[in-house]
Amino acid sequence: MTLFITFEGPDGSGKTTQIQLLAEALTRRGQATLLTREPGGTRIGNAIRTVLHDRAHVEMSPRAEALLYNAARAQLVDEVIRPALAVGTVVLCDRFADSTLAYQGFGYGRNLAELRLLIDYATGGLTPNLTVFLDIDPAEGLRRKQGDANAEWNRMEDKALAFHRAAHAGYLQLAAQEAERWLVVDATQPVATIHAAIWRTVLPRLPISESTAPTSQPR
Numbered sequence: 346m347t348l349f350i351t352f353e354g355p356d357g358s359g360k361t362t363q364i365q366l367l368a369e370a371l372t373r374r375g376q377a378t379l380l381t382r383e384p385g386g387t388r389i390g391n392a393i394r395t396v397l398h399d400r401a402h403v404e405m406s407p408r409a410e411a412l413l414y415n416a417a418r419a420q421l422v423d424e425v426i427r428p429a430l431a432v433g434t435v436v437l438c439d440r441f442a443d444s445t446l447a448y449q450g451f452g453y454g455r456n457l458a459e460l461r462l463l464i465d466y467a468t469g470g471l472t473p474n475l476t477v478f479l480d481i482d483p484a485e486g487l488r489r490k491q492g493d494a495n496a497e498w499n500r501m502e503d504k505a506l507a508f509h510r511a512a513h514a515g516y517l518q519l520a521a522q523e524a525e526r527w528l529v530v531d532a533t534q535p536v537a538t539i540h541a542a543i544w545r546t547v548l549p550r551l552p553i554s555e556s557t558a559p560t561s562q563p564r
Contacts, residue, residue, distance in 0.1 A: 346552050347430040349471070351441040354479035355513055356502050357486030357493075358532045359539065363479060364439050366540045367547065371435055376551060379429045382439035384417035387424045393417040398499035405500070411449040411460060415467035418442065422468050435551070442468060443476060443519055448501070451515025452508045475550065477543055478520055479532035483509035486532075 350367070352360045364380060371378040384394040396402065397413050418441070429436050442464045450457045481489075484506060490496045520527035528546050530539055 347433070347474070348435045348550055348552075349426065349430060349438070349473045350435070350475045350477065350547065351438045351443065351473040352477045352479065353440060353443050353447070353516060354532060355481055355483045355486040355509060355516075357489035357496075358479035358481045359489075359536070360439055360479055362536060363477070363539055363543060364437050366536075367543055368437055370540075370544055371437075371547075371551075374551075377432075377434040379425070379434050379436045380439075381421065381425055381436065383421065383441055383444065384414055386421045386438075387417075389420045389424075390417040393420075398497070398501065400498075400500045400503055402500055407449055407453040407455060411445060411455070411463060414445055414449065415463050418445075418464075419467040422471055426471065427469075433552070438473075441473060441476075443516070446519060447512040447515040448508075451518070452504075452512040454511070473526065475547065476520075476527050477546075478516055478527055478529045479539070480517075480529050481532040483513045 352364045354360050368378050368380045383390075384397055385391045393413050393416055397405075397410065397417075421438075426436050426438065445460055445464055446457060449455055450460050487502065487506070487509065490498065490502065517529075520529050528543065530542050532539065
């Protein structure tokens, strides 16, 4: 049994915090766990991430952007994700293919069918077993990120609020279309409350289910 879990959400929704908490909970349980991210997670992917997120690259076209994200994704799937899943490791990924549909698709108003073909080629048809969507108003998420001195502020965050709102609406549409794969969580709740909701959903999907919650709560 393989378990591939992705985290999605507007910038500033708390994805990094929640994915780390889930990784820690799984590790305490004795479950082999791999935590990775997009774009990045490999030497090649990290190089592509630098190009994609450089705020100086204002001339980058939406088509070039989609191709670069999926090039990094293909490398991550081939080099990291599939090998880990093959040996029974639970894989957690901060963003995956749904980000392309939300941002490069709904955000720019581009053809979703074409993007799905590109994604299918990049991933070899790999689909998450569970996608956690941390739902927050994009304006609030961006305010949160601007207030975090340690957070990266990149070319994508520089885009107009209307772009981020279109991507957010796209995420909700994607979640409604595949409700069995998505867990939508209100990201304005306390960190511990969000983590508990995620854990309750993940636990029954693990190879050997337990009825107990994590032994410690996030600080």
